[in-house]
Amino acid sequence: MSDTQNLIENRPPSVATLFVQRVAATPDAEAYRYPVPAASGQGPDDWKSLSWQEAAERVYAIAAGLIELGVRSEERVALASATRVEWILADLGILCAGAATTTVYPQTNAEESAYILADSESRVLIAEDAAQLAKARERRAELPHLKHVIVIDEAGAEPAEGDPDGWVLSLAALEARGADYLAKNPAAVKERVEAITSDQLATLIYTSGTTGRPKGVRLPHDNWSYMAKAIASTGLVTKDDVQYLWLPLAHVFGKVLTSGQIEVGHVTAVDGRVDKIIENLPVVQPTYMAAVPRIFEKVYNGVAAKARAGGGAKYKIFQWAAGVAREYAKESQDNYRRTGNASVSFGLTVKHKVADALVYSKLREAFGGRLRAAVSGSAALSPEIGFFFAGAGIHILEGYGLTESSAASFVNPGEAYRTGTVGKPLPGCEVRIADDGEILLRGPGIMEGYHKLPEKTAEVLESDGWFHTGDIGELSPDGYLKITDRKKDLIKTSGGKYIAPAEVEGQFKAVCPFVSNILVHGADRNYCTALIALDEAAILGWAAENGLEGKSYAEVVAAPQTEQLVDGYVQRLNGTLQRWQTIKKFRLLPRDLDIEHGELTPSLKLKRPVVEREYKDLIEGMYAGAREA
Structure with a gap:
């Protein structure tokens, strides 16, 4: 043994x-x-x-x-x-x-x-x-x-x-x-x-x-x-680490971190005030922290907005540095996978060193200057955003699990992490992919069942211990898992094509620095549409420089210039998609989606049925007059 x-x-x-x-x-x-x-x-x-x-x-x-x-x-x-x-x-x-x-x-x-x-x-x-x-x-x-x-x-x-x-x-x-x-x-x-x-x-x-x-x-x-x-x-955490814990402890992701800390014995700095994260990071100086993708997206959008506010030259430098970061991360991860050595070409190393002095070092300082790794879970992180942070020296290890599996079933293994995957199963966790692509899990982390709901338990938990996650995924030959979508969220167009909306949504978040939330719709339709909510701070910063200064968020979102701006990013996204995945029409929402209106879960996941129901008229308007197949 x-x-x-x-x-x-x-x-x-x-x-x-x-x-x-x-x-x-x-x-x-x-x-x-x-x-x-x-x-x-x-x-x-x-x-x-x-x-x-x-x-x-x-x-x-x-x-x-x-x-x-x-x-x-x-x-x-x-x-x-x-x-x-x-x-x-x-x-x-x-x-x-x-x-x-x-x-x-x-x-x-x-x-x-x-x-x-x-x-x-x-x-x-x-x-x-x-x-x-x-x-x-x-x-x-x-x-x-x-x-x-x-x-x-x-x-x-x-x-x-x-x-x-x-x-x-x-x-x-x-x-x-x-x-x-x-x-x-x-x-x-x-x-x-x-x-x-x-x-x-x-x-x-x-x-x-x-x-x-x-x-x-x-x-x-x-x-x-x-x-x-x-x-x-896993060895990912040591007794010398300082964890910054702000995730909701009512959620299984936050709760599991408290168990790991007790076993390892490291320090945990605890403060759940999300509005204090930026202020706390330089004070706490964590060596590791866990977060949901929305936090990394907000940081990315914030850095991009700050660069844009600094003028055209600064923004061009940021865009160049972001491209170098992604190239550097992809090449180093590819080399590590093939040879066990994360080295990159000399030319890229030189560019990376310059970009580090201009951009990345400041980003690391904003995280407290000592962050070895950040664990991301609860929802999918856009690979392009993951590669950006990886290249900038903020290593985001994506993990995967559910409330029913006590949160942590998979996590990326240290240096061998692969952006775009959720890593390998934790010791003791078994995984298999069903014929329809669903991920099944078995092991000591799986729940006993649903409280007072034996029928619901039987729907997801087989007698031999296999738990049906409801997620669709793929396993690489060497055991890395990639999540493609929730089984129930897969869209089938009227033309019979399957689309994973989360994948398209994640790609758009990497392309557009102004987006906060996006919902791609297209089930039983002959083309895809999107509802897009913008990040208030980012879009108001842009608005101030583009003739919309002093306007409210709702007024900025309704302005033709804003729609034209976002349309440019939608077209850029469409250029990377299969024809049937492309977004033909979109609508900007008058406010961001939030927990208070029931559109996001407390862990910031999108509640699709709620959003689609609330904005039914906007969705129907995008298909009005279109001939459905």
């Missing part, structure tokens, strides 16, 4: 066990960094640290507090909060109490929050603030199982008239009760952790489905223990 197999097969039953082991191994090492806003509300945040021992004191107090409230093994405790250090401490406290965490996105409305709390039969809700408390209070009549709401930020979240006695508590009060309980019952948490079995429920994550009610995905303790060991075995 190899060391990797041994590491994974002899894993402990839970991440709670791994946490206890980590604290014992490195009690004084730094575990977490987190920002404390300046008292005046002005100026930079003050970053504080917790050692593993300090984190454990809070985790065990939370666990004991929940035990004292009567929470039993496998009972659900919901967590509705943005990404912050208290989220991680609370989650670990829930797990160390032997309970299970129900994750709720803070953006979820009161109706859907109530559905999740009721369906999961959550006994306790740990709510970030008064706004999250208000949602539960509004729907309390529908939540007979909910006995307590624990509030992290106390401001404005006091008990109200009509609340049952003890229904609202602060997190500080819960920790104080837990500390008192531990003083009298010092072995209480230790006994709960030791009693956890690998098949016991650890997490209930509700998928943000594009239609209908979300489904609760049941992930037992063994899923996370396996993930922690599998991530460590």
